[in-house]
Amino acid sequence: MLRNRLVLVGLGSVTLVLPAAPALASNVALPSVNPNVRVAGVTTFGNVAATNFLNDGTDGGTTGASMFQVPFSTTPGIPPGSRGFGYDFGGPQAIQSLDLSQFTGESPLGPRARLSDVVVHTGAGNFNFSLADEDDIRLALPSTVVTSWLMVEPVGQHPGNDPQVGIDELAVNAVAAPLAAPRTNVARGKSYTLPGGGWNNVRGSLTDNTLAGANTDLSTASFNAQLTSPGNSINLDLGQGFTVDRMGLAEHDYGGAGGRALVQDVTLEFSDDPDFATLNATRNLTLDNIPYQQMDFDPATGRYVRLSVQSQYPNPDGNLGFTEVQLFQAVPEPATLGLMALGLPALLRRLRR
Ligand SMILES: [Ca+2]
Ligand SMILES: [Ca+2]
Ligand SMILES: [Ca+2]
Numbered sequence: 001m002l003r004n005r006l007v008l009v010g011l012g013s014v015t016l017v018l019p020a021a022p023a024l025a026s027n028v029a030l031p032s033v034n035p036n037v038r039v040a041g042v043t044t045f046g047n048v049a050a051t052n053f054l055n056d057g058t059d060g061g062t063t064g065a066s067m068f069q070v071p072f073s074t075t076p077g078i079p080p081g082s083r084g085f086g087y088d089f090g091g092p093q094a095i096q097s098l099d100l101s102q103f104t105g106e107s108p109l110g111p112r113a114r115l116s117d118v119v120v121h122t123g124a125g126n127f128n129f130s131l132a133d134e135d136d137i138r139l140a141l142p143s144t145v146v147t148s149w150l151m152v153e154p155v156g157q158h159p160g161n162d163p164q165v166g167i168d169e170l171a172v173n174a175v176a177a178p179l180a181a182p183r184t185n186v187a188r189g190k191s192y193t194l195p196g197g198g199w200n201n202v203r204g205s206l207t208d209n210t211l212a213g214a215n216t217d218l219s220t221a222s223f224n225a226q227l228t229s230p231g232n233s234i235n236l237d238l239g240q241g242f243t244v245d246r247m248g249l250a251e252h253d254y255g256g257a258g259g260r261a262l263v264q265d266v267t268l269e270f271s272d273d274p275d276f277a278t279l280n281a282t283r284n285l286t287l288d289n290i291p292y293q294q295m296d297f298d299p300a301t302g303r304y305v306r307l308s309v310q311s312q313y314p315n316p317d318g319n320l321g322f323t324e325v326q327l328f329q330a331v332p333e334p335a336t337l338g339l340m341a342l343g344l345p346a347l348l349r350r351l352r353r
Contacts, residue, residue: 036090081259113160
């Protein structure tokens with residue numbers, strides 16, 4: 001570990017280059033390896049529990065052991081528009097590659113399609129891949145990427161009789177040990193209210209650390225058809241004042257009509273007043289069109305946080321669906337970690353991803 005850290009000193013690019021000699025890699029998507037990992041995304045087939053097939057460590061090879069996605073390029077008859085699947089790692093990991101395992105059988109329509117084009121979204125940038133028409137594929141990143149989360153956006157698919165793509169495992173290969181401490185989500189387990197007239201099918205919890213959903217099982221999500229209208233918001237009570245500098249947002253992105261609208265521009269307001277009469281800070285964020293991501297912002301402090309949506313990405317289903325709102329506590333300055341002498345503050349800033 002120490003050798004790797006020393007090699008990293010002074011690198012200026014956003015992505016980090018580690019020695020070519022393979023370090024011990026581990027699959028940080030596995031709960032047994034990384035207890036903080038959480039699956040994000042919405043399966044189009046099966047219930048919420050099916051999303052756990054993504055990281056149970058086995059190539060399931062059956063409908064009952066797969067998580068399903070329908071990209072935008074589909075055959076007529078099955079609504080398009082899943083926007084992604086992946087993980088919140090709970091803290092920064094140094095990722096080298098992904099191993100995607102797919103399943104094409106057990107459909108009355110015939111062999112299922114496989115993914116042909118994906119974008120891998122991370123806290124350190126996005127990476128495009130064109131995939132061979134094969135079940136098992138390694139997606140090698142151009143260099144090691146330090147990120148606390150990752151989503152695979154399914155853009156296109158190879159020809160197939162059933163456009164519901166079966167994914168029975170997504171392994172994430174990272175440098176053996178985490179490079180920094182986990183991030184603390186101070187919204188976890190906290191109370192919240194949902195003001196406004198647009199809310200429907202209000203279920204699940206937005207602070208229970210469940211980030212995944214299912215098309216036919218809405219038990220983990222709450223929906224709003226007019227969240228860009230004034231007065232509709234998500235208001236969190238953190239119980240005491242915290243300084244935070246990152247939001248995680250997990251959305252329910254697929255319904256009976258196909259993909260759901262997703263948040264584009266969002267405003268966070270911080271206050272010590274539950275009525276938000278006086279604001280400590282306001283942060284405006286523009287999100288990618290994917291169902292889970294983490295976004296950094298300048299540190300802001302308050303006990304009460306109001307999330308309001310200013311604009312949304314279109315999709316066949318106009319409802320916005322939410323499964324989790326996370327607020328990550330600002331990380332202490334690197335000096336407190338005793339690594340200033342090694343010249344690592346720039347690196348540590350990246351490790352916060
Ligand atoms: Ca599996
Ligand atoms: Ca497989
Ligand atoms: Ca949740």
